[in-house]
Amino acid sequence: MTAPAPREASPYLAPAQAFDALYAYCAPTLVRQAYLLTGRRDLAHESVERAFQRAWDHWPEVARDPDPAGWVRAATHDWALSPWHRLRHRYRHPDPPPPEEEDRVLLDALLSLPPPYRRTLVLYDGVGLDLPETAAETEASTRAAAGRLMCAREVLAERLPELADPGELHDRLAELASTGRTRAAEPAAVRGGGERRARLRTRTVTAVTVVLIGSTAMTLHTAPTHYVPPVPPGETVRGLPPRVAPGPLPDERRELRARLREALLDGPERLTPQAR
Structure with a gap:
């Protein structure tokens, strides 16, 4: 179940060639290890592919690592044993037993x-x-x-x-x-999948950044430029007599009000303002 991988990539190989060599050397063995950890063939293949996609994203680091196979093995086991898989619909039912x-x-x-x-x-x-x-x-x-x-x-x-x-x-x-199917995907397909995921992450981060910048600019544009003190809540004033609605005027008072209104307009001179 073990296959010793080369300790470091050859300096005469291009990055893609070195990655393909490491993948061809380690992927079948890692699929079998992931199957022992999970009991699921599909999850074992997925774990290996995700680990190598991550290795391709960090290839300069992996290529300089003293044990590239160990780096990918640790990533494979981490993904295989992630507790989040139990929430995924495709892994809710067990695989057929051996x-x-x-x-x-x-x-x-x-x-x-x-x-x-x-x-x-x-x-x-x-x-x-x-x-x-x-x-x-x-x-x-x-x-x-x-x-x-x-x-x-x-x-x-x-x-x-x-x-x-x-x-x-x-x-x-x-x-x-x-036991069962242990054939891994082609290394070129794994590299392509990793590059697509990297582009998707970049676009997602860019979109989130644009949204944050836009919301920040809108907030700065609509925010008040000076302090506005809050309006205090109303208080009940106690000790005042209740307001009473006026009742109807008697006849003599209505006549007096009418005479006063007429006197203000056409009354004697003493009621008219004098211009100086």
Whole structure:
């Protein structure tokens, strides 16, 4: 199940050629590893393709890495074990089980393990990394990685006692990973998919930036230029007599009001303003 990849890309190869060589060397093996981690063939292929697309996006970094295969392997395992896959409709139903009874029992036991324990077991007993490398790739201490490994082995040995032998466990993991379809996509298609995703991300970021700039400009244009104090809320004034609506005037008062109105207009001179 393991295939040692070249430590660094040849300086005489173009970036695309070096990427294709790394992909052809590692992709089939990584598909089998991802299948052991997920129990799903489609997700295993998707994990490898996404990992290599990410590697192509960061190719200068990957090409200078002391272990390019390890870089892509870590990215593949991270994508395969992402908890968000359980929310995707296409992965809500399990894949058909392996045809052999022992393979079904082994796969069920693997998938019953917590993801960190499963990854530790695959890296140590499947890939063949030593304990410090396994701990580093799973971002755990050596003591924690050893504890996960022992617990995972005990769970598998309870289901299949013959797997208590590490050599037998390695062989059975390799046999289980090799069942079914393991053909990976063409490297050119993977590079093209990565470039399309990069362009889509660039367009999305550009669109979001334009929207933010436009909303900021609109806010600056419509925002007040000086401080406007808020209007205080109204208060009830107490101690005043209630307002009473005036009633109808009696006849003598109506006659008096009429005489006063006429006197203001055509009355005696003492009621008319004198011009100076």
